[in-house]
Structure formats: structure tokens, C-alpha cells
Amino acid sequence: MTTSLPLKNKTVLVPRGKSQAKAFSDVVRKYGGTPVEIPLLAFRPTMVTTELKDIMKKLHTYDWIIFTSSETVASFLSYWTKGSPLPQKVAAIGEKTALALAEKGLQVDFIPTKYVAEEFVIEFSPLMKAGTKVLLPKGNLARDFIATELTKIGVRVEEMIVYETFFPEESKSKLAQMLQEKRLDIIPFTSPSTVDHFMEVVKDCGLDDRIHDCLFVCIGPVAQQRAESFGLTIHAVPSVYTVENMIKEAADYLIKASSL
Known part of the structure; x- marks a missing residue:
């Protein structure tokens, strides 16, 4: 892992819908990660x-x-x-x-x-x-x-x-498959609703044991509070609540973890 591309070889869930996913995915690629677009919310x-x-x-x-x-x-x-x-x-x-x-x-x-x-x-x-x-x-x-x-x-x-x-139906099966196969490394939550919908799939499909190795990050304290209410460990939360800063915090966490 290099500090220039700290998310290299990491797959990152992009929980946004089609109209917003590109900007999110671009940030993930900027840090070397591979975005996987699965909308957890639709409007x-x-x-x-x-x-x-x-x-x-x-x-x-x-x-x-x-x-x-x-x-x-x-x-x-x-x-x-x-x-x-x-x-x-x-x-x-x-x-x-x-x-x-x-x-x-x-x-x-x-x-x-x-x-x-x-x-x-x-x-x-x-x-x-x-x-x-x-x-x-x-x-x-x-x-x-x-x-x-x-x-x-x-x-x-x-x-x-x-x-x-609402939670798009097509996202549920795709997310369940990716979690079952342990193909998601980093899970960002952008709102309490994204937490709820993610955990709905985890609970309904019995996937609690498939997410232990995931890195969880939240865009802000409200999403963090909801995630922690489900017993999830949140590894990073930015001080400025934007997607760019959230992904940067995830990258910084991995850089620090690799140096230990």
C-alpha cells in the first residue's frame, strides 16, 4: 500500500443513486480504490x-x-x-x-x-x-x-x-451477494437511512459474520450514532461532513493502520 493510493486493492461501496454516484466514485478512484455502486437510497x-x-x-x-x-x-x-x-x-x-x-x-x-x-x-x-x-x-x-x-x-x-x-429492490440482492462473497472492504454511510437499509440486508440474509472485516466510515455524527446503535464499530468520521472528507478519513485510517 502506498500513501499516494491508500485505497489501492480496496473495494468501496458507493451507496448513492445513479445521479450522484459518479462524483462519489471519482473520489474513491482518486485514492486508488475500486467503487462498487449499489444505491442504498433512492428518491x-x-x-x-x-x-x-x-x-x-x-x-x-x-x-x-x-x-x-x-x-x-x-x-x-x-x-x-x-x-x-x-x-x-x-x-x-x-x-x-x-x-x-x-x-x-x-x-x-x-x-x-x-x-x-x-x-x-x-x-x-x-x-x-x-x-x-x-x-x-x-x-x-x-x-x-x-x-x-x-x-x-x-x-x-x-x-x-x-x-x-426508499430502498431499491434491485440493490438488496446485489448487496447481499457482495457481502456474502466478502467483496466489499469499505462501507461508507452517508445518512441514518443508509445504515438502516444496509443492516436490513445484513439481518434478513443472516450476514452478520460476513461484515466483521469491513472498514466502516460515516459522513457525520448522526449516521455514526445510528450505525453504533446496531453494534457496528465506526473507524472514521470526518470533521467536515462531505463525501470527499469521509473517503479521505478512510484513507488516512488505512495509512495509519499499515504503519503499526
């Missing part, structure tokens, strides 16, 4: 309901809109008529979320220094006052932490489900 816009239509008609009445992911941006904008009024200000959690908005010509007014809900609330709360109206588009499995915490300080938060998260 689809929700059905258009009367409630959703009503919210889209009154976007201009909100003081802020908070986007928590690029999936949220894409799903929300699929319902939005370009050029129609939006909330006065826009907040985004994460660089990629902000980039997704910028690519649509939308200005971002606030980004937290760390890309987790807990840090967002700490940094965002001073901008709020009692009665501030906030719209929070989200997925069906997203936590309600932001809405709960902002409501405590008098913010009027309205949540809207704009996409559904």
Missing part, C-alpha cells in the same frame, strides 16, 4: 396534494425557506414555477445544497459552518425572532429536529414533504 417526488399546492401559492409569505439537501432542492423546484415569488431569504445546509440552489440562480443567505441539523439550529437561531415564518421542505424520513427546536423559540415553522425515500 421520488411525493404526490401533488391540495396542501402542497396551497403552500406553493403562498411562498412569498414566508420569511425563510430552509433546504437541508440537494434532493430537497430538486424535489421542491420540481413543483415551483420558475420566476414566481419565493420566501424572502434562503438557508442551505451544506456546500452541495447551496451549489444546487446556485445552479438554479437562487441566492443563499445562510450556510452553517457544520452541515448537521444541531449546528444549524445553534447558528441560525440568532437570526430568528418570535413570529418569524419558516418553510422547511423535507423527505418523508427526515428528522423533525430543526422544526422542533425553532418552534421552541417562537418561530412559526411549516414542514412540507416533497420527496419519499
